[in-house]
Amino acid sequence: MNGEPVTLRINGAERPVGAVAPWTTLLTILREELGLTGAKRGCNQGVCGACTVMVEGEPVRSCLSLAMNCTDREIATVEGLAPAGSLAPVQQALAEGNAVQCGFCTPGILIAAHALLRRNEPLSVDDVRVGLSGNLCRCSGYKKIVEAIVRASEARP
Amino acid sequence: MEFVRPDSIDAAVAALQAENAACLAGGATLVAMMNADLVAPDRLVSLRDVAGLHDAVRKSDGTVTIGAMRRHRETAEETDLRDGQLVLSDAAGKIANPPVRNMGTIGGSCAFADPAADYPPALVAADARLLLIGANGRRTVPADEFFLDWYETALEPGELIEAAILPPAPSGSVGSYTKLARVAGDFAIASVALVLGMEGDTCSHLAVAVGACGPAPVRRRDVEAELLGGGLGDSEIRRLADALADGLDPVDDVRASADYRRRVAPRLVRQAIGEAKQRLSGAA
Numbered sequence: 001m002n003g004e005p006v007t008l009r010i011n012g013a014e015r016p017v018g019a020v021a022p023w024t025t026l027l028t029i030l031r032e033e034l035g036l037t038g039a040k041r042g043c044n045q046g047v048c049g050a051c052t053v054m055v056e057g058e059p060v061r062s063c064l065s066l067a068m069n070c071t072d073r074e075i076a077t078v079e080g081l082a083p084a085g086s087l088a089p090v091q092q093a094l095a096e097g098n099a100v101q102c103g104f105c106t107p108g109i110l111i112a113a114h115a116l117l118r119r120n121e122p123l124s125v126d127d128v129r130v131g132l133s134g135n136l137c138r139c140s141g142y143k144k145i146v147e148a149i150v151r152a153s154e155a156r157p
Numbered sequence: 158m159e160f161v162r163p164d165s166i167d168a169a170v171a172a173l174q175a176e177n178a179a180c181l182a183g184g185a186t187l188v189a190m191m192n193a194d195l196v197a198p199d200r201l202v203s204l205r206d207v208a209g210l211h212d213a214v215r216k217s218d219g220t221v222t223i224g225a226m227r228r229h230r231e232t233a234e235e236t237d238l239r240d241g242q243l244v245l246s247d248a249a250g251k252i253a254n255p256p257v258r259n260m261g262t263i264g265g266s267c268a269f270a271d272p273a274a275d276y277p278p279a280l281v282a283a284d285a286r287l288l289l290i291g292a293n294g295r296r297t298v299p300a301d302e303f304f305l306d307w308y309e310t311a312l313e314p315g316e317l318i319e320a321a322i323l324p325p326a327p328s329g330s331v332g333s334y335t336k337l338a339r340v341a342g343d344f345a346i347a348s349v350a351l352v353l354g355m356e357g358d359t360c361s362h363l364a365v366a367v368g369a370c371g372p373a374p375v376r377r378r379d380v381e382a383e384l385l386g387g388g389l390g391d392s393e394i395r396r397l398a399d400a401l402a403d404g405l406d407p408v409d410d411v412r413a414s415a416d417y418r419r420r421v422a423p424r425l426v427r428q429a430i431g432e433a434k435q436r437l438s439g440a441a
Binding site: 058060069115 | 159160162181183184188192193197257342
């Protein structure tokens with residue numbers, strides 16, 4: 001296997017990674033090299049949204065991002081939303097709204113919701129549904145998820 | 158597999174001359190296919206750092222050049238597109254979902270040429286051209302000569318798309334992209350890209366391309382030309398819709414049957430033209 005060592009900037013920290021083959025995705029590096037298993041491998045085709053992370057402040061699919069193409073970029077994962085042991089407001093909102101069933105889609109939903117909440121204005125149900133349109137929940141628990149994110153947007157100071 | 162990331166268009170073209178080399182644009186299609194073991198290029202030429210491919214530029218005459226690496230989200234919000242050119246931003250905003258629109262590019266989408274993709278009919282209706290560059294230099298190809306067959310384009314080996322070039326649309330014209338899909342974000346069952354201009358009750362500009370109903374977008378320039386300069390009433394609209402339906406070559410797939418597509422496409426054409434007419438009369 002060919003490849004070269006790369007360093008990725010993840011959640012504000014420089015993370016050196018060993019030899020990376022060109023076809024290795026950011027998702028694989030996160031989960032299998034760095035132990036950041038929040039992002040999930042669902043479809044590995046960019047459809048389900050379970051692998052969603054932020055690159056340069058925008059939600060993208062880590063399963064469609066090659067690790068070697070992510071150097072010199074700010075990467076943020078669900079683990080970076082709040083310091084260890086605490087919850088970001090959007091995480092708190094999903095927990096309080098009982099908006100988690102099996103939890104597999106939750107990290108991707110949190111990243112998509114986090115991106116929406118940065119707009120810093122109250123979100124309508126439609127805003128949230130459009131913003132989450134790339135995140136599938138196979139428990140089909142959308143109603144509570146959408147409600148929790150709307151509430152989180154209204155609760156901001 | 159080798160990975161290279163040139164920082165100039167000339168270096169990218171040079172790197173692409175290797176056997177079994179492929180351009181990596183946003184990754185939305187190529188990496189998905191790599192993940193599924195459908196393709197394994199020997200060399201990936203990442204266009205991430207190639208200067209000039211990421212911008213959209215509007216010239217004083219209204220021509221807009223959209224770099225191949227421009228992402229769907231950027232094109233959906235593009236303020237340089239005006240009047241009928243908005244058919245392209247309307248289409249861009251209906252591709253997939255927000256995270257994928259943050260990744261996918263117009264160059265990548267056109268190079269892959271999925272017949273159900275949203276850009277091909279929009280570019281055909283906008284009378285756009287694709288600017289290609291290869292070892293022998295640059296050439297431009299009209300969009301309706303670029304999309305040739307199922308996943309087949311006019312790109313030669315060793316060529317890449319540098320930009321899409323949209324001519325100015327007539328002042329006051331409207332552009333729209335009407336997409337029928339099973340759920341928001343899915344590929345189209347059928348789609349209609351439209352640029353329409355009216356002067357009073359007279360049709361002054363008309364371009365309609367149907368997508369997802371055959372190997373490439375379908376346009377009937379012959380019928381469009383006959384309708385120019387006349388009124389665009391129900392019978393004229395029906396004539397164009399039926400002519401377009403005659404030109405379709407749809408297949409059965411997981412999204413819909415060929416028969417359904419033949420039935421629904423002309424209705425979608427009539428709906429799109431009707432809505433555009435309403436917008437024009439509302440604006441007048």
